[in-house]
Amino acid sequence: MRDLGVGFGYLVKGQRWVGAHGRWFGFGLLPGLVTLVLYAAALIGLSYGADDLISWATPFADDWSSPWQGLFRGFLTALLFALVLFVAVIAFTAVTLLVGQPFYESLSEAVDRSEGGDVPESGLPLLRELWISARDSLRILGRVVLYGVLLFALGFIPVVGQTVVPVLGFCVSGFFLTEELTAVALQRRGIELTQRLPLLRRRRLLTLGFGVPLTLAFLVPFVAVFLMPGAVAGATLMARDLTGAGAGSGDAEPGSGPAGRTVPAPGGPAPAADVPRDW
Numbered sequence: 001m002r003d004l005g006v007g008f009g010y011l012v013k014g015q016r017w018v019g020a021h022g023r024w025f026g027f028g029l030l031p032g033l034v035t036l037v038l039y040a041a042a043l044i045g046l047s048y049g050a051d052d053l054i055s056w057a058t059p060f061a062d063d064w065s066s067p068w069q070g071l072f073r074g075f076l077t078a079l080l081f082a083l084v085l086f087v088a089v090i091a092f093t094a095v096t097l098l099v100g101q102p103f104y105e106s107l108s109e110a111v112d113r114s115e116g117g118d119v120p121e122s123g124l125p126l127l128r129e130l131w132i133s134a135r136d137s138l139r140i141l142g143r144v145v146l147y148g149v150l151l152f153a154l155g156f157i158p159v160v161g162q163t164v165v166p167v168l169g170f171c172v173s174g175f176f177l178t179e180e181l182t183a184v185a186l187q188r189r190g191i192e193l194t195q196r197l198p199l200l201r202r203r204r205l206l207t208l209g210f211g212v213p214l215t216l217a218f219l220v221p222f223v224a225v226f227l228m229p230g231a232v233a234g235a236t237l238m239a240r241d242l243t244g245a246g247a248g249s250g251d252a253e254p255g256s257g258p259a260g261r262t263v264p265a266p267g268g269p270a271p272a273a274d275v276p277r278d279w
Contacts (some may be wrong), residue, residue, distance in 0.1 A: 007178075007209025007238070014234020015227065017111060023109050028229025031100030036225050046084060050077050082169075083152045089173050089218045090144045093170060094137035096228055101130055104232050107186045111236040120188045129187075134181060136193045140176050147172045174211030175200065177218075181211075181235035182242070188226045199242055205245055210238055 018025040054076045055062075061069050097104055112119045124132075152170050155161040179200055186196050200207045214231055218224040 001205065002207035003203060004209035006241075007133075007206040007211075008213055010234045010241070011210050011214060011231070012110075012234070013237055014232070015230035017114070017233040017237075018107075018230045021110070024110065024233075025229045027103055028100070028107065028232070029225060031096045031103065032225035032228045034099055035096045036222070038095070039088065039092060041092075043084075043088075046081070050080055055079065079152055079155050082166075084150050085219065086148045086151070086169055086173060087141070087144055089215050089224075090176050090180065091141055092218065092224055093177055093228075093231075094141060096139065096224075097180060097184065097232075098133055100188075100228075101133055102126060104184050105129070107229065107232055108188065108236045111233045112240070113183070115237070115240060117240075120190075126128075128236040132187065133183070137180065139193060140179060143178050144172070160241065170212050170215055171208055173215040174208050175204070177215055178207045178211035178235065178238075181231050182239045184232055185236040185239035186243070189239070191243070195256065203242060206238070206241075210234065 018028065049072070054073050058073060058076065064072065101243060109119055109121070114248070129143055148169075151165050151172070154165045159164070183193070183196060186199075191199065214227065217227055
């Protein structure tokens with residue numbers, strides 16, 4: 001259980017880091033603001049069309065008497081918004097990271113530099129990095145949608161659907177949100193998506209301690225925009241822990257991977273060939 005507190009501690013440390021480096025915090029707001037405008041437009045459109053969508057999907061309830069028809073369709077509308085918000089938290093991070101890729105990578109490097117030790121660089125052209133980020137984000141989004149549909153269906157189970165399922169939803173969102181954020185630092189270390197997922201699973205409580213509070217905070221309008229720079233900084237600190245590059249691991253000598261990338265030191269995550277691709 002200690003890892004839960006450690007994960008939350010990295011989230012707090014990241015916010016403190018950008019608070020002490022105001023220039024990074026200021027520039028970090030811009031990608032989030034752009035994404036927020038796009039999201040606001042999409043959610044406004046959904047709010048106008050949700051009732052019609054639910055009515056179209058439930059024609060069998062057209063002849064139901066009041067108040068059962070209203071209660072049933074109102075419940076489905078609430079579940080629809082919950083599903084959209086569930087996916088939106090992860091998608092917001094993915095879109096914001098994609099829009100702000102050059103900045104967030106520079107921010108992550110600055111955090112590594114301030115902590116001392118090796119500062120890995122991807123050595124890849126910007127367009128190649130954008131392609132990898134977009135590809136991995138779509139893969140993560142696909143997983144989130146599958147979990148979202150499953151949890152949406154489980155939401156119909158009495159009692160369990162109103163208690164256990166929301167908790168599971170926040171845990172799933174928190175896990176994948178952490179993956180998106182740590183990807184900035186881990187990709188610079190040559191750690192691909194198929195390696196990152198097992199790496200985070202091995203420290204699941206650490207991952208949830210970082211991601212679940214952030215997921216809850218991201219549900220509050222505008223908060224995600226202001227927390228994103230610190231979230232990237234905190235995720236970089238967490239990535240150093242995961243790869244053995246943080247405090248207490250200074251004796252490790254990292255090696256160099258292909259394309260100028262730095263691979264984890266001994267005791268860090270296994271190379272790609274040794275990591276099970278079973279997510």
